Structures are given as C-alpha cells and as structure tokens.
Amino acid sequence: MAKLSDPVTMLKGVGPTKAKQFAQLNIFTLGDLICHFPRGYEDRTKLVTISQLEQDKSACFRAMVMNSPRTSHIRKGLDLTKVQVADHTGRLTLTFFNQKFTTGQLEYGKEYIFYGGISGDYLGYQMTSPAFESPDAPPVVTRRVLPRYPLTAGLSNASVFKAVQQALAICDPPEEIIPEQVRRQYGILPAERAYYAIHTPTSMEEAEMAKKRLIFEEFFVFSAGLSLLRASRAGKQTPPYRNTDLQSFYDRLPFALTGAQRRAIDEIRQDVRSGAPMNRLVQGDVGSGKTMVAAAAACLAIQNGEQAALMAPTEILAEQHQKSLEKLLQPLGIRVALLTGSMPEKQKRLTRQALADGEIHLAVGTHALLTDTTEFHNLGMVIADEQHRFGVGQRSKLSAKGRDAHVLVMSATPIPRTLALIMYGDLDVSILDEMPPGRQKVDTFLVGESYRARINAFIRKQVAEGHQCFVVCPAVEENEELGIRAAETWAETLGQTVFPDLRVMLLHGQMKGAQKEAVMTAFAAGEGDILVATTVIEVGVDVPNATLMVIEDADRFGLSQLHQLRGRVGRGSAKSYCILTSHNRNAETLQRLKALCKTNDGFQIAEEDLKLRGPGDFFGSRQSGLPAFRVADLSCDLKTLKDAQAASAQWIDTEGTADTPEAIALRSRIGELFRRAEGTIN
Ligand code: ADP
Ligand code: MG
Numbered sequence: 001m002a003k004l005s006d007p008v009t010m011l012k013g014v015g016p017t018k019a020k021q022f023a024q025l026n027i028f029t030l031g032d033l034i035c036h037f038p039r040g041y042e043d044r045t046k047l048v049t050i051s052q053l054e055q056d057k058s059a060c061f062r063a064m065v066m067n068s069p070r071t072s073h074i075r076k077g078l079d080l081t082k083v084q085v086a087d088h089t090g091r092l093t094l095t096f097f098n099q100k101f102t103t104g105q106l107e108y109g110k111e112y113i114f115y116g117g118i119s120g121d122y123l124g125y126q127m128t129s130p131a132f133e134s135p136d137a138p139p140v141v142t143r144r145v146l147p148r149y150p151l152t153a154g155l156s157n158a159s160v161f162k163a164v165q166q167a168l169a170i171c172d173p174p175e176e177i178i179p180e181q182v183r184r185q186y187g188i189l190p191a192e193r194a195y196y197a198i199h200t201p202t203s204m205e206e207a208e209m210a211k212k213r214l215i216f217e218e219f220f221v222f223s224a225g226l227s228l229l230r231a232s233r234a235g236k237q238t239p240p241y242r243n244t245d246l247q248s249f250y251d252r253l254p255f256a257l258t259g260a261q262r263r264a265i266d267e268i269r270q271d272v273r274s275g276a277p278m279n280r281l282v283q284g285d286v287g288s289g290k291t292m293v294a295a296a297a298a299c300l301a302i303q304n305g306e307q308a309a310l311m312a313p314t315e316i317l318a319e320q321h322q323k324s325l326e327k328l329l330q331p332l333g334i335r336v337a338l339l340t341g342s343m344p345e346k347q348k349r350l351t352r353q354a355l356a357d358g359e360i361h362l363a364v365g366t367h368a369l370l371t372d373t374t375e376f377h378n379l380g381m382v383i384a385d386e387q388h389r390f391g392v393g394q395r396s397k398l399s400a401k402g403r404d405a406h407v408l409v410m411s412a413t414p415i416p417r418t419l420a421l422i423m424y425g426d427l428d429v430s431i432l433d434e435m436p437p438g439r440q441k442v443d444t445f446l447v448g449e450s451y452r453a454r455i456n457a458f459i460r461k462q463v464a465e466g467h468q469c470f471v472v473c474p475a476v477e478e479n480e481e482l483g484i485r486a487a488e489t490w491a492e493t494l495g496q497t498v499f500p501d502l503r504v505m506l507l508h509g510q511m512k513g514a515q516k517e518a519v520m521t522a523f524a525a526g527e528g529d530i531l532v533a534t535t536v537i538e539v540g541v542d543v544p545n546a547t548l549m550v551i552e553d554a555d556r557f558g559l560s561q562l563h564q565l566r567g568r569v570g571r572g573s574a575k576s577y578c579i580l581t582s583h584n585r586n587a588e589t590l591q592r593l594k595a596l597c598k599t600n601d602g603f604q605i606a607e608e609d610l611k612l613r614g615p616g617d618f619f620g621s622r623q624s625g626l627p628a629f630r631v632a633d634l635s636c637d638l639k640t641l642k643d644a645q646a647a648s649a650q651w652i653d654t655e656g657t658a659d660t661p662e663a664i665a666l667r668s669r670i671g672e673l674f675r676r677a678e679g680t681i682n
Contacts (some may be wrong), residue, residue, distance in 0.1 A: 002171040004031030013058040018159070024152040031174065034195060036160070036215065038147030043204050045145060046113050051089035053125075058117035060142045062135060065110055069096075069103040085114070092118070093126045098474060111135060115143040145201045177666040178220055179655070182647045189213040203490045218389050218673075219644035225670035226425035227652040234276065236404045238380075241272040241304040249299045250326055253292070258376045260434035261289050267295045267430050268408065272300050278406035281424050283415065283431025285602035286567025287439060294383045294434070296323055297408050302334055302361045306380025309363045311370070313386045315340045315513050316520060316536065321385070322364040329362065339365035339374070344515040384409045412567075413560050425645065442570040443596040444578040446554070446590070454552060455579055456498055460485060463502055463529045467547040467574060471532045471563055474556035476508045483583070485552040491532035499530065507533040535561065537568055544572030554580035557590045559609035562593075563602050583623045 002010060007029060009019050027033050048059045052077065063085035070080040081096040094114070106112065116130025131141040149160040173195030178188060194213035201207035246265065250257070257265070264282050272279035273523045284290050298308035311324070312318040322338040330337055335358040339351050348368075353640050354360045358377030363369060382405045409427065420429065447455065459469050471494065473487040487508050489670065495504035505528035507519045523531045524543045531537070531546075535557075549569045554562060562580070570576035580593055595608040657664055 002030055002167075004029060004034070004171055004174065006030050006171070007164065008033055008167075008611050011163055011170075013166075014158070014163060014334050018155070018163075021152055021155045022163075025150065025155070032173075033164055033167045034173055036149060036164065037198055037211075038207075039150050040148045041201065041204060041207050042146045042148060044142055045114075045203060045410055047143065049478040050085075050087050050092050052101070053092075053118050053127075055120055056117055058115060060113055060115045061087065062111055062113050063092065065106050065108050065112065068108045069106050071100050071103070085112075093547070094130055095126055095128050097129060099129065106132070114120055115142040122660065133642065135488060143451040145204055145207055145536045147199055147201075161199075168196060168199060174669075175661065175663055177669055178217060178647075179651060179662055182220075182651060186216065186643050186647060188216050190597055191217070192662075213639050214517050216644045220639050220648045221666065221669045221673050223425050223645045224652050224666060225674055227649055228599070228667070229426040231652070231657075236277050237275055238277050238404050238406070240275040242639070244269045244273055244300060246296055246299060248332060249296060252331060255436065255645040257292065257433070257434055258289060258434045260432040264293045264430035264432060267428070268293070268297050269300065272304075272533045273407055273430070278408065279427050280408050281420075281427040281429045282408065282410045282432060283429060284410075284412065285419070286412050286564055287435060287571060289434040289436050290412065290432060291321065291324065291386070292411060293430075294321075294385065294408065295328060297381055297383055297406070298328070298362050299334070301381035301406065304380070306378050307355070307358065307361055307363070307376050308381040308383065309365070309369050309376070309379060310383045311384060312364070312366060314536065315342060315366055316516055317385065319517060320363050320542070325362065325364060334361045334384070335359065336362045336364060339363050339368055340513070341366060341368040350597070379405050381406045381408065383407075386410065386412055392502055396496070412564060413602075413606070420549070425649075438573060440570050440575060441550075441600045442566055442576045442578050444580065444600075446580045446582065446593050446597055449581070449583060455581070458577075459530065459548060459550070460499070460502075462548045462577075465547075465574075466545075468523070468543060468545050469527070469530045469550065470529065470537065470546055470565075470568055471530060471550045471552065473532065473534060473552045476510050485558065487534050490552065494530060494532060502529040503527065504532060507536060508532055509536045514588050519554075535565065537565070541569070542571060545574075546570070547574050547576040549576075549578045551578065551580050553582060554593055555582045555586075559592060559596060559605050560602070562596055563605050566596070566600075598640040638681075661672040 007019070008014050008022050008027060010014070010030075014022070022028070022033070027036055042058075044058075044060055046059050048061050050061055050063060051372075053061060064087065066084040066086050069081050074080050075322055076208040077098075079098050079100055081100060083091050083094050083096075083103060083106055085094060094116075112132045113135050114127075114130040114132045114346055116127045117127075118125045118127045120126075133140060133142055147161060147164075147436055149164075151157060151160065173192055176191040178191070182188070183190065189209050189212075191213075194210045197206045197210035197212060201210060224418060268278065268280060271280060282290055282293050283417075294310055298310065299310040301544040309323060310318075318340055318586055319338060322336060326336040337351050337354065339348065339355075343351070351360070351363075352374055355363055356375040356377060362491065363376075368374070384407075388625040397643075401407060409424075459471075471490065473485045473490050475484045476488060478486045478489045489507060491504055495502075505519055505523055507516060507523075511518075511519070521532075526545060546569050549566060550558070551562060551565060557565070565576045569578060578596075580596065582589070582593060584590070594607070596604060599605060657663070
C-alpha cells in the first residue's frame with residue numbers, strides 16, 4: 001500500500017512532465033490527488049432509445065452498427081469518418097473527426113453503448129464524436145456518472161481521472177475524523193465511502209452525498225480547530241491588569257462615547273482584568289467608532305506597563321490611525337509610532353529598535369508588524385483593524401508575537417451571525433450597534449447611463465454648495481477589462497472635458513505610498529472638488545465635507561463593499577448621497593444593488609448579500625481570511641455549515657483532547673488546514 005504523502009510520480013504514466021502539470025494544480029502527493037475534487041459531473045446514467053434522443057442533450061443509447069465505418073480525407077490534417085447505427089426505433093449517422101483509430105474498433109453488425117448529443121439540420125439528425133464501448137465491458141465512458149475535474153494546460157480530464165483512480169487503488173483515502181455518532185445524527189457518509197464516491201459515484205445522488213460529507217468534514221475540521229484554539233487559550237494565564245481606570249483617556253475625548261462604545265470598552269476591561277488572554281472581536285458598521293475602542297484597549301495595556309500594536313489592512317489607513325491616535329494619546333504621555341513596509345529601511349530599523357527597547361508604547365502599522373524582524377519589548381495588546389482581511393493564520397501569529405498577548409480584532413464588515421460564528425468561533429464578540437449622534441442616512445440611488453447628464457449636474461451642485469465628491473471606479477487603467485470604467489481615464493475625462501473648471505484629483509492603489517498620502521491629505525484639506533479613486537478609499541479615509549459618492553459600474557462590487565464605500569460620505573452634518581451606476585440589466589444584479597438603496601443598515605445588507613450570493617462571494621475570494629477550503633467553495637448551504645459547527649463544538653468539548661484515532665487524525669488535519677490558511681493575507 002502506498003501512503004497519502006507519496007509523490008504523484010510513483011503512479012504509472014506520471015513522469016516529470018505530468019508531475020509539473022499536476023504541480024500547477026497544487027497536486028504533489030497522492031493525498032493531494034485524492035483531494036482534488038471534481039468541479040462537477042456528467043450524468044451518463046440515463047439510457048434512451050434513438051427516437052428519445054433530444055437535440056443538444058447528451059444521453060446513452062444502445063445501437064447496432066449498420067455498415068463499416070467509412071473514412072474520407074477532407075484536407076490535410078482532417079479525416080472524417082461516418083458510420084450508420086440503428087435500434088428498433090430509428091437510425092442515426094455518427095460523424096467522427098480524426099478518430100480513424102477509434103472508429104476502427106466499431107464492428108459492422110455489433111451492438112455498442114454510445115453516449116452523445118444529437119444536432120439536427122435539414123439533412124436529418126446526426127451525432128458528432130460520441131463516446132462508445134461494448135455493452136459487455138465494464139462501464140467506463142457510458143452508463144455512469146463521470147467526474148469533471150479542474151484542469152490545467154496539458155492535463156486532460158481523462159488523465160486526471162486515471163491518476164485519481166490509480167491513487168485510490170493503491171492507497172487508503174484520508175482517515176475518518178468524524179465520529180460515528182455524529183455521522184449518524186447528521187446523515188453523513190463514512191470517509192472511505194465519500195472519498196471513493198466523490199470520484200466515482202454510481203449516481204448523481206451519491207455524488208451529492210459524498211460532496212455533502214466532504215463539505216461537512218471541512219467545516220468540522222475548521223470549527224473544531226477554532227474550538228481547540230479557544231480551549232488552548234483558556235488554560236493560559238497572563239497577569240491581570242491592575243489599573244483599568246480610563247478616566248484620563250475619556251477626559252481627552254472631544255465627544256461623549258456612545259453606549260455601545262462604552263459597553264465594548266467595559267467588556268475589554270473585564271477581559272484584561274481576568275488573568276486570561278483576551279480574544280475579542282469588535283464588530284461595528286462603518287463609522288460606529290471602532291478606533292476609539294481600539295485606543296482604549298491600547299491605553300489599558302500601556303498604563304499597565306505593556307506595549308500595544310495596531311495593525312491596519314492598508315498603509316493609508318495605518319497612517320491615518322497613527323496620526324489621529326498620536327494626537328489623542330500623546331498628551332497622556334503615550335509614544336505612538338508608525339511602521340509600514342514602504343517606509344525607508346533606515347527609518348524602519350530605527351522604529352524597530354525603539355520598539356525592541358520599549359521606547360515606543362504603541363506601534364501602528366500594516367502586516368509589516370508581523371514580520372519576524374519586528375521585536376517588541378513587552379507586547380501585551382495586539383489589535384487588528386478591519387479584521388475580515390486577517391485570517392486565522394495571522395491571528396495566531398499575532399498573539400504569538402507577544403507571549404499570550406491580548407488580542408482585539410475589529411471588523412467593519414457586518415457579518416451575518418451564522419458566518420461570524422464560523423469565522424470567529426474562537427473569539428468573544430462585542431457589537432457596536434449604535435452610531436455616534438448626528439449621523440444621517442445616506443440617500444442612495446441606482447441609475448443607468450441615461451442619467452449621466454443629471455449625475456454631472458448633481459456633482460456640480462454639490463461642489464457649488466462648497467462640498468466635495470468621491471467618484472469610485474472598479475479599475476485603475478483602461479485596459480484592465482473591457483467596458484469597465486477606469487479611474488485614470490475617467491479622472492482625465494472629468495477634469496478636462498466635463499468639469500474643466502473644477503479641481504479633479506486621482507487616487508489609486510498603484511500609486512506610491514507617499515503620493516497616495518499627499519493626495520488624500522490634500523483632498524481632506526479641501527484642495528480638491530472631486531476625487532476619482534479606486535477602492536483604496538474603502539477603508540478609513542475621513543473627509544466630513546464630502547457629501548456625494550458616485551460609484552461607477554457598481555455591479556462590479558460586492559454589496560458589503562459598496563456599503564463600506566458609501567460609509568465614506570455622510571460623516572459631516574450635511575445631507576449626503578450615493579449614486580450607483582450600472583450598465584448591467586441582469587434582474588438579479590439590479591435587485592442586489594437595490595437592497596443598498598433601501599437600507600443603511602450594514603447587517604441587513606450583509607444578510608442580503610449572503611442570501612443572494614452565498615458566503616464565498618460574500619467575502620470575496622482572497623479577502624475572506626478563511627482557509628482555502630477544498631470542496632466547500634462556500635457555495636454550499638448554510639445548513640451543513642451550521643450542523644458541522646454544532647457537531648464539532650459538542651464533540652471537542654467531550655472528546656477533543658482524547659487519544660482515539662479519530663481525535664488524533666482530526667488534530668493533525670486542523671494543523672494542516674491552519675497552515676494553509678497562513679497564505680491568505682491581503
Ligand atoms: P469606524 O472605524 O468604526 O468606521 P471611526 O472610529 O473611524 O469609525 O469613527 C468615525 C468617526 O466618528 C470619526 O471621525 C470619529 O472621530 C467619530 N466618532 C467616534 N466615536 C464618536 C462618538 N462617540 N461621538 C461622536 N463622534 C465619534
Ligand atoms: Mg475604522
């Protein structure tokens with residue numbers, strides 16, 4: 001018997017060339033191959049008569065060959081073979097291109113099972129290149145469900161199929177990790193059966209069952225992993241903070257905290273007093289005031305003699321945080337420093353040195369803070385802003401930086417409860433469900449291109465009233481994708497042709513850090529009327545004077561992302577608007593966008609997004625911070641997900657640390673999954 005960790009090259013027919021092609025699909029071992037699941041199936045189980053064959057629908061039928069196949073040479077490189085077949089209901093001409101060898105196997109007067117689809121023209125029905133085999137041979141290409149695999153250049157479906165079948169024949173599939181009682185309760189196939197059936201199902205139903213089991217398995221592993229993380233932390237101890245009085249911090253604030261902010265901060269105070277490391281998620285819609293909660297947490301650590309680190313997903317946001325926090329905290333004697341990847345090496349080195357010496361109390365940065373060269377004197381509090389972009393991998397890395405540091409993560413993406421439970425099963429959650437006073441609803445409209453003149457007039461009106469506008473485009477450059485509005489060219493058009501008298505600025509992610517910074521600062525200072533930008537402005541940037549956001553080709557963005565973008569306006573006292581434009585006429589797309597016009601409640605929008613697009617799209621492929629699930633491309637139903645969550649939580653509680661073969665296998669699988677999750681960084 002071979003092992004799952006053996007290389008694919010041990011298979012017959014897999015040499016260095018094939019191995020390279022498999023590597024393209026991230027397949028290196030037999031185990032990888034067995035976990036290379038089909039993306040779909042071709043159901044060839046249905047057997048019909050010739051008369052029942054339907055146009056453009058492939059099916060199997062049994063028929064007799066009525067003449068010897070005749071091949072004609074059409075031109076260089078093109079041979080055409082025709083053969084007549086018949087059953088008791090009718091006749092059919094089969095046409096094959098360049099398959100002289102194959103068709104040579106069709107014998108006059110014999111019966112075969114064919115699989116193909118017919119196409120008809122005025123000359124009658126015909127079928128092109130059907131698959132066929134003898135009714136007496138075991139079914140290979142007909143009368144069964146054939147998997148369709150994700151492929152890469154040079155690898156055919158047939159060769160992947162063959163390799164997978166070989167692998168399954170010479171080694172056992174991954175071990176069972178789901179206890180029998182759980183399988184029984186949720187109607188889940190055993191591992192062995194599922195791994196065979198996903199590749200060689202006898203029916204579509206069985207394929208579905210296998211898929212369900214494998215999805216369940218992935219979520220089971222993931223949530224069990226989170227439960228274990230939680231359990232492992234539960235045993236940990238950290239000196240309780242003695243000084244949790246934040247009065248001097250509160251006194252510095254230019255406003256009174258909202259009730260929700262107070263509650264979140266109080267929960268954090270309790271956590272840090274408890275003697276166990278905090279692991280808390282603060283969830284709050286854009287503008288709900290998460291930064292103040294982060295600042296309070298940082299203060300708690302610092303006034304108890306420890307350092308704090310705040311990580312933001314982008315440099316712009318990190319810079320903004322650093323500035324506003326410095327202004328707020330410096331008078332309290334707190335030293336705040338910025339550390340980002342694009343800073344000059346020398347400055348980075350000096351900052352790192354100051355961090356290691358403990359001269360800096362609060363470091364604000366991007367994931368540069370995570371690199372191994374950054375050392376802290378005594379890091380006690382790690383805060384991650386806009387958490388949805390930091391995966392589990394980063395999360396555990398962060399807390400490892402400070403020995404059992406407190407971890408606070410903040411998410412501005414309102415996440416439906418179901419998903420929050422899954423993604424953050426290892427965290428306690430505080431919710432900021434209250435906006436600071438004075439926030440207004442942003443009136444949102446969805447319009448087509450015919451409204452262009454009116455949009456332009458509206459922009460002009462806002463500017464005439466002394467306000468500023470954002471115009472967001474889905475692309476930076478024209479050539480990225482056809483027909484998609486690009487920030488660069490659109491800024492040029494607006495600046496030169498449409499609004500030559502107004503000050504139009506441009507901001508996008510491909511600009512250098514310092515350049516972006518300069519543009520943002522200038523725009524925030526009122527030196528521009530219109531800022532044409534990509535989604536780089538999605539997070540953080542605060543321009544209270546901006547009252548209008550136009551989002552071009554809005555159908556290109558996810559709902560939650562649009563909601564984030566929209567959160568950039570309506571931050572001042574003036575009435576604010578958001579205009580979504582779209583060429584898309586697809587009813588579903590329009591319905592999705594209209595959800596945004598109806599409500600300003602991020603959670604409601606998130607639920608809607610989830611309902612319409614499923615969790616996979618909801619998070620966007622790369623930003624989810626979820627590990628790379630193999631089967632569960634997250635388009636599965638939420639029911640399975642919830643079941644797996646419930647089952648794993650219960651099981652981990654009772655048997656998670658046991659030494660049963662299942663528990664041991666499960667723990668090793670969790671390790672694997674979390675290692676794969678490391679890869680997902682913004
Ligand atoms: P979030 O990060 O949750 O999107 P921010 O922390 O950036 O929100 O806060 C948004 C704006 O609201 C900032 O300008 C901040 O100064 C302000 N703010 C925060 N809390 C309050 C409050 N309690 N009262 C008034 N304004 C507040
Ligand atoms: Mg924020």
